[in-house]
Amino acid sequence: MSEPASTATVVGTITVPGEQLPRVELSATAVSTLRELWDEFGPLMFHQSGGCCDGSSPMCFPAGEFITSDRDVLLGRLDIAPAGAESRLIEFWISAEQFEYWSHTFLTVDVVPGRGSGFSVEAPRGVRFLIRSRLMDSFA
């Protein structure tokens, strides 16, 4: 609430070793939602889910709440800070085994109205983070 709504997407840094292109971005709506959540919860992280029910949703937690391991891949760091402000980096993780099947797609984190699940921090607001995907080849 304290930050102006974002009008721009945020593209993640390149963190996968040996790669030249980013893999993940935040929609402008996602940036605005994440700024509010950062104010409420402090530093944040994402872990991409798989499996049933709310699987395939990017789950957002207070940073460090979810313990990542060597079997996870860091897809990128996303800075949601407004221009000129101190950076607010959010890491986006996915399990290595899931990454093998997802690696040809570029991920955009968006926000939709919905009744969330899992332990993701946005759920009580009546919104959900959602992944939209496009083929990496079409990403120029």
Add this chain to the structure above:
Amino acid sequence: MTVYSKPGTPGSLVTFKPRYENWINGGWVKPVKGQYFEDISPVDGKPFAEVARGTAEDIELALDAAHRAAPAWGKTTATERAAVLNRIADVIDANLEMLAVAETWDNGKPIREPLNADLPLASDHFRYFAAAIRSQDGDHAELDNDTVSYQFHEPLGVVGQIIPWNFPILMAVWKLAPALAAGNAIVMKPAEQTPVSIMVLIELIGDILPPGVLNIVNGFGLEAGKPLASSPRIRKIAFTGETTTGRLILQYASANIIPATVELGGKSANIFFSDVAQEQDSFYDKAQEGFVLFAFNQGEVCTAPSRALLQKPIYESFLATAVERTRKAIQGNPLDTDTQVGAQASNDQLEKILSYIDIGKQEGARLALGGERVDLGGDLSGGYYVEPTIFEGNNKMRIFQEEIFGPVLAVTSFTDYEDAISIANDNLYGLGAGVWSRNGNVAYRAGRDIHAGRVWINNYHHYPAGAAFGGYKSSGIGRENNKLALGHYQQTKNLLVSYSEKPLGFF
């Protein structure tokens, strides 16, 4: 054909309360923070009841009640607990239609399913575990002439359970029945997408159980689920959902050194060998139906047969017939007994399904049927409906690798037995699979070679109590639906008894 009246209208079997509190210590308890959220029916996209937005404080109240109840409940005889479970089953049967309407309104599923599957299975499940606990023996071994080892089953005490939204009542019952049979007290958190139907059930069965034995706290995962799963006051946590939350649950369990069972879904292969089409007979018809079962419960099933593998010689003909059969599936008012495809459970689920249809197209999969959101018009216009959708593609595409949890099928072909097994097993998950063949030897071998906890041979989507259900690989840990589940809710007490008067002789 019957069309059940919308809840709360004249002639309806159900009138929801305007507000559902938490169920703690055998009664309705307001949430400590006084907050509520709206439950939205996916049938029309409109709110129909308020539900307690429970927090850590409410979980503590529920745990207090459970800890008060657990010692006495754990000392009841198996005979007494079995009688309680059987009474619950009788109440479900006596109220089956009413509960079915409540379930359909909360979840969006076509009412033919809760009438004929969810609720009959729920009552039978209680009866199965009533029988299982009655027939469970302890164990003893005569280790030598004077030394006997006795093994007793003891309840764990207080356990936590977190329930998914795809079969709100049945999935709750899958976890409740073994836990209650084994003598545990429970704190349960239903899914926030479908929090009400289970409260309609507890209203019916609440007085059968001693106060505090079963406590239900609604709310969001972050606010109520996490305090439950991470509490040092539970002796076990059970969860059905997806992998990230599953890992988080296991992480919390490791911090408290307690057991956890997690069922995290799958991407089940449904394999059709060529000999299925040898005759155009009743078996062929059954196999065709087995293909279309991907749309059962709008695909919102952890074991949805959402990858169909057709052997090359029958690929074109089998698929063409099956697409036409799917096209005829009736999508409409979920309260109409003729309806075969209802509403997706929530708006975000709808959005997720549409995002997968989009990536399927981008990846070059061929759309053979459907692919669009459906507006049923009138009162149902705001509901969350998706056409049954069939894609043709290959197993490396994301629509073949992830449980979309919608009525979306990914179809591909295979050359021979090895190819079929290789494709089926090329997946992170291993919850379910289907094999269709007139050759029993082939079907048997395939069933054994597929890395999945449940392989249906020449049938699909049967969930009878007694048949163990659970995952291989990333589909999770533990088995439900079978007496094995009792072990997930019991401690083993070993009494090692010496009947000898002679000293050991060491000191």
